[in-house]
Structures are given as structure tokens and as C-alpha cells.
Amino acid sequence: MSETYENLTLLGQHVPPAATPEAATLERVPNPHPDTHYLVRFTCPEFTSLCPLTGQPDFAHIVIDYLPKSWLVESKSLKIYLAAFRNHGAFHEACSLDIAKRLVALLDPAWLRIGAYWYPRGGIPIDVFWQTGAPPAGIWIPDQGVPSYRGRG
Helix, strand or coil, X not given: CCCCHHHCCCCCCCCCCCCCCCCCCCCEEECCCCCCCCCEEEEEEEXXXXXXXXXXXXXXXXXXXXXXXXXXXCHHHHHHHHHHHHHCECCHHHHHHHHHHHHHHHHCXXXXXXXXXXXXECCECCEEEEECCCCCCCCCCCXXXXXXXXXXX
């Protein structure tokens, strides 16, 4: 885990894709406003992973919202981490919660939620939602903006 900008290993470097999510390096940087409650949102509209049984690709639109305390996730490392799922076989629920829990372990945020809106598998969309608890009072948290499945695209 990076403690300062000088310790970052990915930013500004050519980095090959990580072979697995476990092998991907997630880095953090100091929050420049740790005394202020604010929301950070990452949207990954083209997330992919593999079905662990068939090996067929699965696709999702993932939205991650968090309220930082001391740390922010470094965005390039998050992109590389999320891309590492491309060749990773796991069910929708496992992928979604693995992402959220790894971010919580790295950042110790005041609050985090994930909305993972998966495209249909076998004709049924599977959406996965998780959060660390109730959001702090007084914070503006916009809707994630992804409608219930009606032929997403």
C-alpha cells in the first residue's frame, strides 16, 4: 500500500495487465481533504469476467461509491485491478463482493457501496448490491443512474 505519491508503482509507467485480480496491485494516495465528507464515484460500464463453469464471458456495469477518510484509491491501479477480472472465473456475486471488500481493506473508507448491474446470463440479469452500512448523515449520494434491466445497452 502506498503511503505517499513517491511510493506509487503504476502511475506514469507502462504496466502489463495483471494475470489475476489477486495479483493486481491496488494503490492508495493520501486524501487531500480528510476533514471533509464527500463522495467519490467510479463507474466501469464495460466490466468483464468469465463464468466459472462454462468459461463464457460475463459483462457488467459497475458503480462504486465511497466516502474517503485518510485514503483515496489511485485510479490507474483500480483500472488495472478491474481489468484483471477479464480472465477470472467467478460468479457475479463473488466478483462484486471481492471488489468491494478489497477496496474496504485498502482504504478503510467512512462508507462504501457497490452496485454491480450484470447483463443476462441464461436469460436472467443478476444485479448485486452491497454497502458497508448506513451512509453518514448529511452526505449527498446521487442515484447510481443504472436502470433495472430492460435491454441495457
